Amino acid sequence: MLHGPPQSTRLARGVTLIEILVCMAFVAGLGALLVPVLTSTREEARRTVCVSNLRQIGMALLMYANANDSFFPLEEQCGNPQQRLVDGLVPRYLDTMDVFYCPSAEDMEAYAQSNAYGGPGGDSVIDTPKNRKRCYITYRYFSVERRDTRMPLPLTLSEYPHILDTTCPNNRWLMSDWVRPDVRSSRTGRRAAGVGEGTSCSLTAVFAL
Numbered sequence: 686m687l688h689g690p691p692q693s694t695r696l697a698r699g700v701t702l703i704e705i706l707v708c709m710a711f712v713a714g715l716g717a718l719l720v721p722v723l724t725s726t727r728e729e730a731r732r733t734v735c736v737s738n739l740r741q742i743g744m745a746l747l748m749y750a751n752a753n754d755s756f757f758p759l760e761e762q763c764g765n766p767q768q769r770l771v772d773g774l775v776p777r778y779l780d781t782m783d784v785f786y787c788p789s790a791e792d793m794e795a796y797a798q799s800n801a802y803g804g805p806g807g808d809s810v811i812d813t814p815k816n817r818k819r820c821y822i823t824y825r826y827f828s829v830e831r832r833d834t835r836m837p838l839p840l841t842l843s844e845y846p847h848i849l850d851t852t853c854p855n856n857r858w859l860m861s862d863w864v865r866p867d868v869r870s871s872r873t874g875r876r877a878a879g880v881g882e883g884t885s886c887s888l889t890a891v892f893a894l
Contacts, residue, residue: 719780731788735862739786739824742860745778747851755851757828757859763847764807765821785822786812787862793823824860 746757758773775782787793790810797808809816809862828849849857 719724728789734788738786738787739860739862741779741784742774746859748778749773750851757849757851758826758846759846760826760829763825763827763829763833765810766819767822767826768820770820770826771822782817782822783812785824786810787823792824824862826860827858 759771760767760777771782771785787810794809794811800807809821812818812823816822821888827847830846830848832845849859849870
């Protein structure tokens with residue numbers, strides 16, 4: 686006796702709109718939980734690179750000082766361009782200019798370009814061929830002859846010229862990742878550093894390398 690194809694005793698059930706909405710809400714909630722974690726992890730990685738950059742620059746500065754009567758390079762002023770610093774270290778003590786650029790520099794570029802946040806404006810701190818050629822870097826260097834009066838710095842006028850060598854007190858700043866007070870935090874949570882904020886390379890840090 687011939688039989689037709691077996692009949693399903695149970696009809697396939699479609700997905701309801703409510704179930705779709707529940708799944709979407711679950712995925713959105715999971716995403717909301719993961720985004721801060723991923724952002725924090727990414728910024729922590731950037732901080733690690735930034736600290737590594739300053740460490741390498743610090744080691745290069747010590748080698749420079751050892752060959753120059755304990756003196757570090759003397760820059761004309763604090764802030765870009767930093768030609769003397771770059772020329773003093775590259776390529777003799779540093780193979781590349783890569784370490785002069787913080788991985789979070791793009792978050793500070795708008796502040797560097799603007800004069801609305803206490804600085805002179807017209808600056809640039811990101812890694813571009815143009816900036817490399819004119820020695821515009823991210824970090825600020827503090828062994829300088831004179832002050833750019835437009836740039837607020839953690840130094841008083843009486844401290845200029847601010848000439849640093851390996852005999853200076855260990856709490857003197859040699860480099861920092863940023864110096865611009867009264868600037869709100871960047872989107873990654875890093876603040877434009879004034880005294881005591883951000884990532885710095887003090888003489889203490891250099892000697893501890």
